[in-house]
Amino acid sequence: xxxxxxxxxxxxxxxxxxxxxxxxxxxxxxxxxxxxxxxxxxxxxxxxxxxxxxxxxxxxxxxxxxxxxxxxxxxxxxxxxxxxxxxxxxxxxxxxxxxxxxxxxxxxxxxxxxxxxxxxxxxxxxxxxxxxxxxxxxxxxxxxxxxxxxxxxxxxxxxxxxxxxxxxxxxxxxxxxxxxxxxxxxxxxxxxxxxxxxxxxxxxxxxxxxxxxxxxxxxxxxxxxxxxxxxxxxxxxxxxxxxxxxxxxxxxxxxxxxxxxxxxxxxxxxxxxxxxxxxxxxxxxxxxxxxxxxxxxxxxxxxxxxxxxxxxxxxxxxxxxxxxxxxxxxxxxxxxxxxxxxxxxxxxxxxxxxxxxxxxxxxxxxxxxxxxxxxxxxxxxxxxxxxxxxxxxxxxxxxxxxxxxxxxxxxxxxxxxxxxxxxxxxxxxxxxxxxxxxxxxxxxxxxxxxxxxxxxxxxxxx
Numbered sequence: 001x002x003x004x005x006x007x008x009x010x011x012x013x014x015x016x017x018x019x020x021x022x023x024x025x026x027x028x029x030x031x032x033x034x035x036x037x038x039x040x041x042x043x044x045x046x047x048x049x050x051x052x053x054x055x056x057x058x059x060x061x062x063x064x065x066x067x068x069x070x071x072x073x074x075x076x077x078x079x080x081x082x083x084x085x086x087x088x089x090x091x092x093x094x095x096x097x098x099x100x101x102x103x104x105x106x107x108x109x110x111x112x113x114x115x116x117x118x119x120x121x122x123x124x125x126x127x128x129x130x131x132x133x134x135x136x137x138x139x140x141x142x143x144x145x146x147x148x149x150x151x152x153x154x155x156x157x158x159x160x161x162x163x164x165x166x167x168x169x170x171x172x173x174x175x176x177x178x179x180x181x182x183x184x185x186x187x188x189x190x191x192x193x194x195x196x197x198x199x200x201x202x203x204x205x206x207x208x209x210x211x212x213x214x215x216x217x218x219x220x221x222x223x224x225x226x227x228x229x230x231x232x233x234x235x236x237x238x239x240x241x242x243x244x245x246x247x248x249x250x251x252x253x254x255x256x257x258x259x260x261x262x263x264x265x266x267x268x269x270x271x272x273x274x275x276x277x278x279x280x281x282x283x284x285x286x287x288x289x290x291x292x293x294x295x296x297x298x299x300x301x302x303x304x305x306x307x308x309x310x311x312x313x314x315x316x317x318x319x320x321x322x323x324x325x326x327x328x329x330x331x332x333x334x335x336x337x338x339x340x341x342x343x344x345x346x347x348x349x350x351x352x353x354x355x356x357x358x359x360x361x362x363x364x365x366x367x368x369x370x371x372x373x374x375x376x377x378x379x380x381x382x383x384x385x386x387x388x389x390x391x392x393x394x395x396x397x398x399x400x401x402x403x404x405x406x407x408x409x410x411x412x413x414x415x416x417x418x419x420x421x422x423x424x425x426x427x428x429x430x431x432x433x434x435x436x437x438x439x440x441x442x443x444x445x446x447x448x449x450x451x452x453x454x455x456x457x458x459x460x461x462x
Contacts (some may be wrong), residue, residue, distance in 0.1 A: 001050065001053070001054050002054075002126060004050060005047065005050045005051065005054060005126050006126040007126055008043060008046060008047040008050060009047060009123050009126050009137060010127060010131070011043055012040055012043045012044060012047060012065055012123075012345050013044060013123075013127070013132070013135045013136070013138065013139075014135060014138070015040055015085070015186075016040060016139070016202065016436060016437055016440060017139055017143060017188050017189070017198045017199075017202060017203065017437065018039060018172060018188045018189075019172065019173075019174075019188060019189050019190045020038065020039055021038075021039055021170075021172060022170065022172070024039060024042050029102075029277075033410065038434060038435075038436050040436040041434070041436070044116060044119050045117075045369065048115070048118075048119055048121060051122060052118070055197070060085070063121050063446050063449045063450070063451070064400075064449070065396065065400055065445055065446055065448065066080050066117060066118065066121045066395060066446055066449075067119045068393055068396055069114070070114045070118070072389055072390065072393045073110050073113050073114040073117075074114065075087075075388065075389055076332075076386055077107050077109055077110050077111065077446035078380055079328055079329075079331075079382050080103050080106070080107055080110075080329075080331040080332050080333070080382065081100075081103070081107065081331070082328070083099075083325075083329060083330065083334075084098075084100050084102075084103045084331040084333035084334060085100070086089070086323075086333065087099050087330060087331065087337075088100065088401055089258055090333065091337045093366055094336070094337055094364075095367050095368055096365040097367065097368045099331055099334045099337070100369040100372075102333050102336065102337070102367075103134040103332060103333035103334050104333070104372060105333065105334035106332045106381070106433065107332075108132055108444075109433035110332075110433070111433055111440060112433075112434070113432065113433075114442070116436065116439045117439065117442075117443055117446070120440055120443035121443060121449075122444065122445045123443075123447035124446075127153065130228075133210075134392065136203075137223075139203060140203050140206070140207060140223045140226075140227065141223075142188070143187045143188060143199065143203060143227065143230065144223070144226035144227060144230065145444045146173065146187050146188060146231075147185055147195075147226075147233070148188040148226070148232040149164055150164075150179055150185035150186070150187065150233075151185055151230075151233050153176050153179050153180065153227075153388060154179055154180065154183055154185060154233065155327060156180075156182065161179075162264045162325075163178035164176050172188070172191065173188065174186055176290060183235075184232065184233060184234055184235045184236075185230060185233045186234070187199075187230060187411065191237050192233075192234035192235060192239070193234065193236040193238050193239060195230065195234055195240065195427070196230075196231050196234040196236050196238065196239025196243070197238070197239065197242060197422075197425065197429075197430055197437070198241040198437055199227050199231055200243050200245075200246050200421055200425075201242065201418045201419075201438055201441055202415075202418065202420055202436055202437045202440070202441060203223075203306065203420045204223075204224065204227045204228070204231075204243075204246055205249075205413075205414050205417035205418035205421065205441070206410075206414050206418075207224045207227060208224060208246065208249075208250045208253075208417055209219050209410040209411070209412075209413035209414035209417060210223075210410050210415070211223075211224060211285075212250075212253055212254065212410065213373075213409065213410045213412055213413075221318060225311040228243065228360070229456075230452045231243045238425055238428065241424060241425050241428070242421045242422070242424060242425035242430075243428065245420065245425065246417060246421050247420040248302075248331075249417040249421065250417060253416075253417070255412050256343050258364060274311040288405065298456060299369060306365055309371065310352075310355050310358055310361075311353060311356035311373070311429055312428070313339075313342075313348075313352050313355070313358050313361070313374060314335070314369060314371065314372030314373065314375045314377075315372065315427075315428060316338050316342060316344040316375070316381065317335055317336075317338060317343075317369070318335055318376035318377055319372050319376065319378075319380070320338055320341075320342045320345075320379035321335050321338055321371075321380035322379050322380045322383065322427075324338070325380075325383060326383055326384055327383050327384055327385060328382065328383045328384075328385050328386075328403075329379070329380050329381045329382045329385075329386060330380060330381065330385035332370065332371060332377065332378070332380075332382060332419075333371075333381070334368070334381075334382025335369060335370060335371045335372075335377065335380050335381065336361075336367070336368035336370065337367030337368060339361060339369050340361065343362055347350050363458075372431075373426050373427060373428050373429050373431065374422075374426035374430055374432050374459070375423065375426045375427045376433050377431070378390070391397065397445050400445060400447065400448050401415070403423050403444055404448035406445060407448060408444075408445075408448055411444045411447055413447075414441070414444060414447055415441060415442075415444040418441035419441055421444060422437065422438055422441070422446040
């Protein structure tokens with residue numbers, strides 16, 4: 001049984017950065033209410049069944065951090081339910097939904113977070129450390145190779161598009177026509193932004209943390225360079241933000257290991273050269289340069305841009321929700337009940353209000369909107385109560401990480417680089433609901449209970 005469970009965990013890891021496989025797409029279409037279904041959810045459900053059979057129906061919560069994470073999740077669900085009941089009379093019904101119905105799917109997603117944390121916490125009991133590293137290295141190589149081919153296609157290398165499409169016999173990658181139409185790459189994901197978040201929260205932090213611990217091993221430097229280049233070809237403002245967060249954290253940990261002065265000076269020089277080079281218009285002679293300049297200097301604050309403009313409307317709405325209901329928020333998933341009134345405020349820019357996506361949202365074409373990006377959505381959904389609970393949990397995580405830093409090995413830096421980078425980008429884009437990559441990175445501290453550095457796994461060969 002151990003070997004079977006171990007094999008399922010390995011498949012689970014390998015599928016983390018891939019878009020939904022064809023075998024699962026039909027299932028997702030029949031369950032369209034839960035749009036964030038993922039390969040890993042199906043694998044995890046099977047793996048959980050095996051774990052239950054293995055433990056003879058008993059679920060073990062020996063991991064203290066895991067217990068606290070589950071308590072946190074159920075507390076947040078309870079806050080959302082109580083708030084939804086309280087606000088039900090005043091919010092009424094909108095687009096055929098009341099507060100209980102609108103928040104239902106978000107509560108289910110948060111329940112899924114608790115289940116995923118439990119499954120992830122048991123991973124290091126069944127997958128050896130060396131095997132885990134080999135799987136992660138393989139994922140880095142796969143993404144770099146596929147990404148490099150896609151970059152060549154976007155650059156119109158003759159004959160490569162047809163070869164690429166013919167080799168994708170399992171239909172697990174986006175076809176060349178979509179890549180050429182976008183002029184961007186997405187590697188194993190559906191969209192460039194998805195690829196960037198996947199790389200910058202999952203793969204690149206892994207490569208950076210390994211490099212910090214194994215500087216003699218040049219393959220991790222190659223991974224860092226290769227994955228970074230892919231992020232540039234995502235041409236996404238959200239990816240640009242999270243990539244910069246990656247490197248800020250990387251420099252921070254490098255400075256702690258080898259001396260602050262050298263790396264702080266290097267960072268300042270890099271920033272000066274970068275801002276001078278891009279801001280001077282030196283890149284504007286090429287299409288890629290013009291796109292990169294717009295991406296980093298304009299798009300992140302351009303409310304007339306369709307994607308950025310609509311994204312910021314939900315952030316603004318979340319702010320209004322929190323101001324009006326600061327203690328417990330409005331219940332996560334109920335933010336849309338205030339969306340139209342927020343968009344009609346005088347100080348909201350006209351470009352945001354007239355964006356066609358905003359108009360569709362105000363007309364109810366998307367149903368009752370949720371909070372959007374994780375950070376503003378969490379604050380508006382759970383209020384000061386939720387913020388206090390989350391801060392207390394991460395206080396416990398930080399304490400455990402300090403105590404078990406040596407045992408965690410490179411997982412320590414990986415967790416901090418990945419989670420903080422996600423926190424930064426999720427102020428404007430990126431959600432945790434149904435995002436198995438983010439949930440996996442947030443689960444890394446659970447390995448502190450397994451003496452990861454020394455044993456790697458407690459039951460690998462049973």
